[in-house]
Amino acid sequence: MPKVSSVTVPYAAYLRVYEPLAAFPEPERGHWARYARRPDLPSCQDELRRSLADLVSTPPVPVPVHESGDAFVVEVDGVLCVCPWRTRLRGWQAMGDLAEQLPAPVLDAVLPPVLRRQTTADYERWLARNPDARPWIRTSTWQVPLHWFVLVSDEERSYEREGQPPVLRYRTPMVQARRRVARGLKALREALDEGPLIDGLVDVGRWLEEFHPRSLVEVDYGGLVHAVSPDELDDDHSAADVAEGIDALRNGDGEAAGEAYARLVGRWRAVRDLQFAN
Numbered sequence: 001m002p003k004v005s006s007v008t009v010p011y012a013a014y015l016r017v018y019e020p021l022a023a024f025p026e027p028e029r030g031h032w033a034r035y036a037r038r039p040d041l042p043s044c045q046d047e048l049r050r051s052l053a054d055l056v057s058t059p060p061v062p063v064p065v066h067e068s069g070d071a072f073v074v075e076v077d078g079v080l081c082v083c084p085w086r087t088r089l090r091g092w093q094a095m096g097d098l099a100e101q102l103p104a105p106v107l108d109a110v111l112p113p114v115l116r117r118q119t120t121a122d123y124e125r126w127l128a129r130n131p132d133a134r135p136w137i138r139t140s141t142w143q144v145p146l147h148w149f150v151l152v153s154d155e156e157r158s159y160e161r162e163g164q165p166p167v168l169r170y171r172t173p174m175v176q177a178r179r180r181v182a183r184g185l186k187a188l189r190e191a192l193d194e195g196p197l198i199d200g201l202v203d204v205g206r207w208l209e210e211f212h213p214r215s216l217v218e219v220d221y222g223g224l225v226h227a228v229s230p231d232e233l234d235d236d237h238s239a240a241d242v243a244e245g246i247d248a249l250r251n252g253d254g255e256a257a258g259e260a261y262a263r264l265v266g267r268w269r270a271v272r273d274l275q276f277a278n
Contacts, residue, residue, distance in 0.1 A: 157170050
């Protein structure tokens, strides 16, 4: 499988679900079983490079013409689990967020309005035929959303700083992730008014319910490991801070909850601010 470029592409984080082969109907199940035996399975950087190659072409291709047949593969307790890329679907969905992320003149220069209208129309026609479609991967640029950390615990944290590229991620069974969502929502709703943290947790909880109960959930810092120093990554225990804050709310300790939240906000504001640095 040829790579578009050897350059490492930052700066996105990922929330992924790996489903067991039994969750896929035939003939897709057979496809993934054969795919998993390949010796040259791609990485997340390969997916990003291909997407960027499409965007810098003339004219740009905001969404692949055909859906990707690639996936990420892991083995969990002897069970093969697969996370399909679904790059085309995710590209369509990401188009809806661009207006909030880029000023109109910049957006029009990168993706002309006529191209965006055509892409939107293609998505609407496809969605009418596939109303239950959903991605296995969620992406966030320049941050890991705080509600993602509710799904995991500090004990599930893995930081491999000697690898190329380095990896910082959490992996947890689906049943644990769903349980933490339910407990976290209960504590937050009893202590706080509705807001982005609660809304985000409700949304991700509904998304998780669409997958097989024996799936694996992964929070991956992805390219953000290239935006933060190794020492800062060593000290980053955001899942522990989130858990501490929720426990404090549950116990009525607003001061401790505020301290945990301040650590999180300070850490991730510093990362987000890097996107405006030259």
